[in-house]
Structure formats: C-alpha cells, structure tokens
Amino acid sequence: MRIRYFLVFGIIYIALIGGYTFYIIRDNYSLNNTLWIDFSVTLPIAVWMCLPIIALFFMAWFFxxxxxxxxKFKGMSFNRDVDKIITQIYEQMLGNDSRDRIFANHRFKEVSRVLKRFYLLPHFESNPAGNKQIDDTFDMMLEIQNNTSIPKIKLHTKHPLFLKNAKNMISNDAQKAFETLKQDFSQDTLAHKLYKEINTQSIYDAAWTVLIENKNSKLINKILNLNNIHMSFDVIIKLILHCANNTIEIQQDSIIKICKNINLSEKEYLNLAIQLSKVLNENNVNFYLNLFEKLSKEIEASVFAYFFLLLEVSKTSEAMELKKQYPKNDFLPVSAFCALKDQGYPLLVFFDPLLYRANKANKNQILPNINAELMQTDYH
Structure with missing residues (x-):
C-alpha cells in the first residue's frame, strides 16, 4: 500500500472512531499521576479512545x-548492479577483458563470473535490446560485417571483427594501405598479442593487395625502402607477376631486397620461378634471368629455381655450365632433364613431379567435359 493512501485512510478511520465515540459518550476522563511527577490530564473520552489508535497509526506509518x-535503496543498489552487468557485457562484446567489480547482490557477482568465462559475439539477426550503447555498438558491428569500415569503434585486437574492420578500412584505398604497411604492430604490447592470436599478416596482405591492384608503383617503392615491409610469399608472387606484365615498375635491387627480407625457402623460390615462367616473353626474359642469376650468387636457396628458368627458356648449355660449379650429386634433376629432354619429358616432371601430377589430373578432369560438349553439339 502506498504511504499516502495509508495516511488518508488512517486519518479517516481515526476521525470516524473519534466522532462516533464523542457522539455516544460526551463525558470527560481525568488521568492522575503521582509517580515521580505529579500531573493530571482531563480529556474527552473520545480523545482517549483515539490516542492509542493515533500512536499505532504513527508507528505503522514510521515502519x-x-x-x-x-x-528504494535496494532498488538503487539493484540498478547499479544491473548497470555493472551491462557495462561488463559491453566490454566483452568489444573483446576486452572485463575487470573485477563489487556487487551488492551476490547473485549478480555470480552472473559476472559466468559471463567472464565466455566470449560474446554478435547475433546479427537478433532484435534491438533497448540499450542505446549496446544497440549502437551492435549496429556498428553489423556495418563492419557488411564490409563498411568503422574507425571509431574500439574493438580489441582478439575480436573476430577487428581483423575485418582493419581490412575494410584499407579496401580500395591505396593511401590507407600504405599507412597500414608502415605500422609495426610488434612494437606494441597489445598488438604483439595480436600477432599470436589472429595473424596480423592477413591485414598486411590485404594492404599489399590494394596497392598492387591499384598499380601504385610510387607507394609500393616507398614501402620497399622501409626496414620491415611485412610481405608474405603470396604477395611476392602477385607483385612480381605484375612487374612481369609491366603494370608495376620495380628495380631488380628492390626485388632482391624483398627476397632477402622474407627469407624464402628453396621450394618457394621454385614456385616463384614456375609462376614467373608462365608470363615470360622476349621483352622481360633477360630481366628475370639476370635477376635470378644475382639471387643465385647471394642466396643458395634460389639456385634450383634459377636452373628451372634457364632450362625453361632452353638455355641448356648455360645450365650445364652452372651445374659444373656444384658437386656431381647436387641438382640431379638438371642432369636428368638434360639427358632425357629429347624424349619429350616436361621440365616440371623433374623439378616438381607432384605439381605436374596435380596439373595433369586437372587437365584430365577438364577434357571429358569438353569431349562431352563436343559429342552433344549438332553440326548438321
């Protein structure tokens, strides 16, 4: 019952009791006291009847x-605990580690501990929660998911959408891609954790892809002059193939510097040479033969790839002369190819038989489809 209703009904009740008593008994009654203090109080009997009721009324009102x-204080405490839980949810939805909080209600403390044991990810098909901060942040996450960059959202580096947001920011923007490649996340404690948890290299790869697809030779050469160029093997292949197609201009020294910084394996050098052989022509073949010749003199892992390029462009005598500089049992595929080349064996059989078999299997899958289409064609 609301207090004001209690006051109104109480006053009406006391007035009715007092009025009715005064109506039936109009005499007075005197109260005499001789203990400690002598006093005498004379009041109508109706008043004496109402005094205990009034006392009980005020006691009830007080309680x-x-x-x-x-x-009210419990409600305020409850609301504070709810606000703390919502704040914790907000922190965790951004991927942050929630700090310990003091709760008035031990059940809320239990809820907080349970929440800390989980990562909170957005359910994009859910309805609004009615909390402005949560809903606004949720909407920003939805925009990130839809390939829109949101710079103002403060996602933790371990949040799945952090990586996507970073990629969205550099999408089709060569200058932002350039700025991303200039950053060294390993200098930052928080971002160093990122290296281990979500592979920052994919962000750098996305930045490189933007620069390469924009064919921005100026920015690419600026990045190549930095100490750390954050380049992966897949990016190297893209970059060198664009160079071979004359869409990007890069000097030989820069390519050699890239290969030294990335520290490619012998297998990777061979894969690079195989991909490069597909775009070689009379205008660029000497450039890349000269490039791999320089690499072979400085990086031993590139020698096998250099042999492949020499044999691919039919420079067999040069390959055999180079072979003489190494022990007899080194680079046996070179000797084998030179001995059997007249029998029509493909070069790839000797250098990468697994890749040759994979390519052959793919061709065999394509040919039946072509034959089936030819058989279904009506030539009449």
Missing part, C-alpha cells in the same frame, strides 16, 4: 516509511 526507504 512503512522505513521499509519504503529500504526498498
């Missing part, structure tokens, strides 16, 4: 008011 005050 009701006290209870209301206690409930």
């Amino acid at each position: 009701m008011a006290l209870n209301t005050l206690i409930l």
